[in-house]
Amino acid sequence: MSEKLPILYNKKPCYDIVFTQSFDGLWDELQALGCADKRLCIVTDSKVDELYGAAVLNLLEGKCLKAVKYVFPNGEENKTPDTVAGVYRFLIEEGFDRKDLLVALGGGVVGDLTGFAAATYLRGIDFIQVPTTLLSQADSSIGGKTGVDFDGYKNMVGAFKMPRLVYMNLATLSTLDDRQFFSGFAEIMKHGLIKDCIFYEWLIENMYEICERDLNVLQEMLLRSCNVKKLVVEKDPTEQGDRALLNFGHTIGHAIEKYKNFQLYHGECVALGCVAAAYISWKREMISMEEYYEIRDMFVPFNLPISIYDIDPGEIVKLTKSDKKMEAGKIKFILLKKIGKAVIDRTVTEEEILAAVNEINFSEEDAHE
Ligand code: GLY
Numbered sequence: 001m002s003e004k005l006p007i008l009y010n011k012k013p014c015y016d017i018v019f020t021q022s023f024d025g026l027w028d029e030l031q032a033l034g035c036a037d038k039r040l041c042i043v044t045d046s047k048v049d050e051l052y053g054a055a056v057l058n059l060l061e062g063k064c065l066k067a068v069k070y071v072f073p074n075g076e077e078n079k080t081p082d083t084v085a086g087v088y089r090f091l092i093e094e095g096f097d098r099k100d101l102l103v104a105l106g107g108g109v110v111g112d113l114t115g116f117a118a119a120t121y122l123r124g125i126d127f128i129q130v131p132t133t134l135l136s137q138a139d140s141s142i143g144g145k146t147g148v149d150f151d152g153y154k155n156m157v158g159a160f161k162m163p164r165l166v167y168m169n170l171a172t173l174s175t176l177d178d179r180q181f182f183s184g185f186a187e188i189m190k191h192g193l194i195k196d197c198i199f200y201e202w203l204i205e206n207m208y209e210i211c212e213r214d215l216n217v218l219q220e221m222l223l224r225s226c227n228v229k230k231l232v233v234e235k236d237p238t239e240q241g242d243r244a245l246l247n248f249g250h251t252i253g254h255a256i257e258k259y260k261n262f263q264l265y266h267g268e269c270v271a272l273g274c275v276a277a278a279y280i281s282w283k284r285e286m287i288s289m290e291e292y293y294e295i296r297d298m299f300v301p302f303n304l305p306i307s308i309y310d311i312d313p314g315e316i317v318k319l320t321k322s323d324k325k326m327e328a329g330k331i332k333f334i335l336l337k338k339i340g341k342a343v344i345d346r347t348v349t350e351e352e353i354l355a356a357v358n359e360i361n362f363s364e365e366d367a368h369e
Pocket of ligand 1: 243
């Protein structure tokens with residue numbers, strides 16, 4: 001069964017998130033957006049193209065003015081301005097104008113890059129998100145953040161550009177490998193922790209079905225998780241204030257991601273960052289020791305790491321200072337006031353960050369205990 005969650009912008013309906021279990025309803029949604037008279041370009045990567053490229057192109061061909069597909073090589077290393085330039089060239093060759101529309105079919109790299117191409121081609125054309133990974137369904141396809149990496153800096157160049165639609169076919173989750181699936185789960189857990197204690201408890205109760213990828217349970221999970229993100233991005237679309245709450249776990253998480261040269265998945269780093277931030281919250285007596293250990297141990301059944309080997313904690317602390325989320329030299333750290341309520345804090349010290357990194361650092365000593 002399909003369900004819809006409308007996202008408002010300036011209190012007016014802006015776009016719908018459709019939760020469903022096949023691509024069958026995609027054309028109806030596009031038709032409702034007036035796409036019968038438009039050129040449509042599916043932008044996807046080589047991995048997603050093999051799985052779904054032909055099927056989605058088939059659905060569109062013959063129904064709109066023109067349906068074409070642009071495929072770039074899979075991998076974060078291709079999330080660059082050069083790949084965007086390839087999209088521009090293709091659109092120019094295919095005669096795309098301002099009224100036409102891009103379809104981002106894939107995970108976070110595809111969604112962010114296509115959104116950025118849409119934000120900038122001819123000063124902005126429409127696009128829709130068709131996210132195919134749990135990470136992109138739970139997080140990156142919603143809220144209009146688009147962009148590419150630049151000179152090794154993640155998401156350094158970008159724009160806010162709202163999609164016209166987010167179409168989630170949850171059946172795509174069945175082709176993800178376990179590591180990729182659980183990586184996406186970290187952002188879902190984060191949504192419960194920062195804003196919705198009842199949802200957090202629901203995740204614990206439904207742990208088995210989630211790990212088994214029961215599609216109906218995943219649909220309810222995503223609906224509830226996206227509802228948290230909806231409430232945050234509607235209130236603060238361009239991150240002037242509370243949208244920063246979504247960065248819970250990301251300050252230390254991003255630092256670990258960089259330190260490990262992107263060998264760990266984003267969600268794995270976010271899980272480690274959430275444990276570290278919960279640890280600081282406990283040490284500041286904002287949450288209890290029991291709550292801290294419960295949060296930490298909750299990541300384990302979802303195959304997410306709660307400790308890490310082979311790191312230099314001092315280097316991780318240094319890297320937290322180069323995070324984009326700095327403001328006037330101060331780190332905007334997100335802490336938990338309680339489970340289901342996060343707060344922005346600008347007073348977290350280097351010593352506190354170091355203690356938190358030491359907490360998640362699995363040392364030789366731990367090994368011998
Ligand atoms: N992923 C955080 C945000 O969308 O603001």
